[in-house]
Amino acid sequence: MNISRSTYLYNRARNVIPSGVNSPVRAFKSVGGTPLFIKKASGSILTDEDDNEYIDLIASWGPMILGHANPKIAEAINNKVEYSTSFGAPTEIEIAIAELITKMAPNIDKIRMVNSGTEACMSAIRLARGYTGRDKFIKFDGCYHGHSDSFLIKAGSGASTFGVPNSPGVTKGTANDTLTARYNDLEDVARLLEENKGEVAAIILEPVCGNMGCVLPKEGFLEGIRELCDKYELLLIFDEVMTGFRLAQGGAQEYFGINADLVTYGKVIGGGMPVGAFGGREEIMNYLSPDGPVYQAGTLSGNPIAMIAGYTMLKELYQNPQIYEGLAEKTTYLAEGLERVFSESIYDYRINHIGSMINVFFVDVDVVDFDTASQNNSELFGKFFHAMLNRGVYLPPSPYESYFLANSLSYEQLDHIINATIESLARMK
Ligand code: PLP
Structure with missing residues (x-):
């Protein structure tokens, strides 16, 4: 047959x-x-x-x-590849893409490149924890932030203060620090923040949730989240792995006019190569190692072939x-x-x-x-x-x-x- x-x-x-x-x-x-x-x-x-x-x-x-x-991206990669595929040392193209991103996206003073959206989100959470000195964070049921342990949590019913891991291998201890709320439900978030006063480092969310199929924020939802973050003095992390450079040049921040404290990127930013990034206000980003105390690293982070692909993609979007x-x-x-x-x-x-x-x-x-x-x-x-x-x-x-x-x-x-x-x-x- x-x-x-x-x-x-x-x-x-x-x-x-x-x-x-x-x-x-x-x-x-x-x-x-x-x-x-x-x-x-x-x-x-x-x-x-x-x-x-x-x-x-x-x-x-x-x-x-x-x-x-895309012919421009293909040509850029071809031209670069004969210079070797990786050095593990700084290169000029890393600066060029960072400068371009800080021009295109609001509230990004500094940005660090990683290799996937997962890495970007897990690093942003670590940074938020290090910066605020708090352990917990809030995510929304149905939002996906990659496959790192602390994101693989779904809401426990009733006392949804404590999450339940939804993959074997994620420990209860990890799940305890991930609080889950209902998307588009500000009251749920306010309740969690009240119950966990002084313990929440950040709220992370997809400003448009592509991982529930395409769920839009209700009017006032993102503004309300921003206000709650200010009120409880915690960081707002926009996961723009999907929406970054897709909804607008400046992603969902620009589209909805909401300022995030940290933003994670992936997908479009790599022009089809494995790239992620996280960025935000200088005072927060300066907490990263080696000058700051929060450790984060990557053998292939800022890889020159990935960077030229991403740079060419972003430049095309910026110029058009x-x-x-x-x-x-x-x-x-x-x-x-x-x-x-x-x-x-x-x-x-x-x-x-x-x-x-x-x-x-x-x-x-x-x-x-x-x-x-x-x-x-x-x-x-x-x-x-x-x-x-x-x-x-x-x-x-x-x-x-x-x-x-x-x-x-x-x-x-x-x-x-x-x-x-x-x-x-x-x-x-
Ligand atoms: N965040 C969002 C919103 C995503 O859609 C994804 C992947 O689909 C990720 C994070 C994880 O990105 P990656 O698959 O590059 O690790």
């Missing part, structure tokens, strides 16, 4: 890689079936190992905001601010098209979108927090995912992930997505 090359590779991968993948969501567990193995991509078209082509709405989970194989308007227009066009199609279908749905992030939920409630996001009908979601895939549209294979639009998407491709949705919904039963 002939099997597809993706199936052959998946079977081979499972022998030597846990579940055949290097990051869980790639395994298609939520939607069933065999993950596609990708051979190459250009613009917004992915080509799998069987030479099938798909319009890409994942954009590598966010980084590829300009589309794949109209990209953001174009992306928002495309996203609104897609959202309105999907809205028309879904409103004529038999399915309950909600479509949330902002900037170049969008998601369709199979629900009959407004999606504003983790409880409502969890009502997404996973069976329908799986059917929709595969129906779209069969029609050449690659959606994120999880109901909890936002779609990310890239500037390379054409209106013709958006029309293809809308038409594929009409056909998919008609044949999904």
